[in-house]
Amino acid sequence: MNDVIETILNHRSIRHFEDKPLTEEQIKTIVSCAQAAATSSFIQAYSIIGVKDPVKKKKLADLAGNQEYMEKNGHFLVFCADLYRHSVIGEKEEKNVESSLESTEKFMVSLIDTALAAQNAAIAAESLGLGICFIGGIRNNLEEVKKILHIPDRVIPLFGLAIGYPSKITGQKPRLPFEHVYHEDGYEQDKEEYLQQLDDYNEVIENYYLERTDGVRKDRWTEQMAAMLEKQNRMYMKDFIQKNKLDLR
Amino acid sequence: MNDVIETILNHRSIRHFEDKPLTEEQIKTIVSCAQAAATSSFIQAYSIIGVKDPVKKKKLADLAGNQEYMEKNGHFLVFCADLYRHSVIGEKEEKNVESSLESTEKFMVSLIDTALAAQNAAIAAESLGLGICFIGGIRNNLEEVKKILHIPDRVIPLFGLAIGYPSKITGQKPRLPFEHVYHEDGYEQDKEEYLQQLDDYNEVIENYYLERTDGVRKDRWTEQMAAMLEKQNRMYMKDFIQKNKLDLR
Structure with missing residues (x-):
């Protein structure tokens, strides 16, 4: 067991943070680690928005269901699948890239790219003694999230990542066999x-x-999953994604 | 800079491996690291298929475009987004989970979950002195890949991960600013x-x-990207995904 594997296996979601901001150097290290992840055909189809403005943080936390740790943390990152960059590139190079950008394949690529980068960020943060929590709750109302963060078409905020100095450590949930x-x-x-x-x-x-x-x-796992999946959740997503000119064909 | 960050920042794709298989212990460590990643609402929506059979490896390599490092490596993993498990759970618990499983939201969740797990596997492997290469080429013909690996509905092979002892180390491509x-x-x-x-x-x-x-x-990046995106690639994906009862609504 080396330090890397120990860090990875020691992961748990942290939902209580000290009110102590990350340094610029820590942020830069974490984002650089995200960028070091593999990317499909070098496409680099993501952007990361760090949220410092307390008013914006409060608005995002409200939209995600009032999660305190979205406001009180060391830093808050929003990971976005980003194919806007590539539509700008199409214009710049005068190539018709629209069909590609609207394809399910490239939608998938942008999600995978973003998640690979995010996991690097998570592990890097944890290696610095920080705790993290992924926040899917920002997908509750992406239309509003996009307004708050001035996000263009073809960019989809996928999840948040709250990072900070843990003030309460929780247990680790056992995984599937x-x-x-x-x-x-x-x-x-x-x-x-x-x-x-x-x-x-x-x-x-x-x-x-x-x-x-x-x-x-x-609580048993299969009961928990069945109860969660019986409820329909974020069913606006298909329309939203297609309105953003992704996953259309 | 700690060992974790050093490992992450030192990533490069390795495409030449020694013909030396990973041990069972190495495989178990790598998969356990994958499983330690965060998962959306504890859904654990992925499976990992390790391919050892040389005939299957050869077939997969052919489908992915004859990539030698898909055959000659230490081990080859196929990461699959998996919501089949949850349809079995729906049956078991007698709950109607179909609409959820067919939603774009849950399709996205399964892709993100799988990629978070895969990146942990990649970093863990690299920390053991192994090299890795993600292989999106398996998406060239997923119908065939599913046949070769006996994969049920609602499970989508997303990418391969070739792992092994590097026999040739390549340079690191600089990332976007x-x-x-x-x-x-x-x-x-x-x-x-x-x-x-x-x-x-x-x-x-x-x-x-x-x-x-x-x-x-x-070669310039924007030229490279525009040329790649001008070509339409894997445009069968939307039909394929929907035939697999995902991303339908």
Whole structure:
């Protein structure tokens, strides 16, 4: 086990931060690490917006569902899938790039690129003794988020990343069994074994919540997932993405 | 600068590997690191398929455009966005989760989850002295890739990750200027400055290629991008994704 693997395996989401801003140097290091990630055909299809203005932070936190740690943290980054850059490039080079930019393939590329970069940022921050929390809640109302941050077409804010000095460390949630996630030479098809793995994992999660809440919370993973997925959430997304001239063809 | 940041900043894609397989322990460490990444609402919407069978490796390499390093490496992982698991969960828990699973929002979540996990795997591998290369080429023909790896509906192979002992180390490609990618409190809108940054970067990239090829290759980034995007590539993707019951609504 080296320092890198230790940092990665030690990840937990931090939701309570000290009111102490990151230094410019820390921000620069974290963003540079994001940029060092691999990028599909060198496309670099993302931008990162750091939010310092407390009024904007408050507005974003309200939109994401009043999450205190979106306001009180060391720094707040918004990771955006960005193909606006490439439409400017099309103009500049006088090439017709519209069909490409509107394709599902390039939409996928921009999401993957952004997430690869973001995970580097997360690991880099954690290696500096900082805590992080990804915030999907900014997708609750992307129209408003775009207005607050003056974001052009073909740029989609995907998630926030709150970074800061942890004031409360939480436990680590156990992940799905290795055998359930990792397969060799083909995706497992034995349904009985598949369901058994889910049952085993349910027990692990049930014990995790029971221990953590002194026996109050009784929750199994598959129940939790089914309840979440039964509710329809952010169903405006398809229209929103297509209005932003992405994922159209 | 700590070991983690050094590892991250030292990333380069490796395309020549020794013919030396990873140990089971190395594979387990790399996959466990992938699983330690943050996951949206704990959804864990991905699976990883390790390919060892040389016949399958050869077939995949052919589909991806005959990339030798897809056959000759230490191990080859296929990262898949996976919402099949959650449709099984819906059945198991007798909840109607179909609309959610077919939404653009959950499609995005599954892509982001998968990429966050993959980047952890990449960094973990690099920290072990291994080299990596992401392979988007497997998206050339996903129908065939799914057949070769027996992959069910609602699971999309997103990219491969070749891992191994480097036999040839390449240079690092300089990234877009920090100021072009990172903004504060809002996305930059000054078009003149924006274009100037692209011009400056073009010079950096031009010098990079000239140095690397002893003056033979003359290539600027915006030209390279415009030429790539002018060609329509993998335009079957929208149909394919929707046939797989994702991104439908």
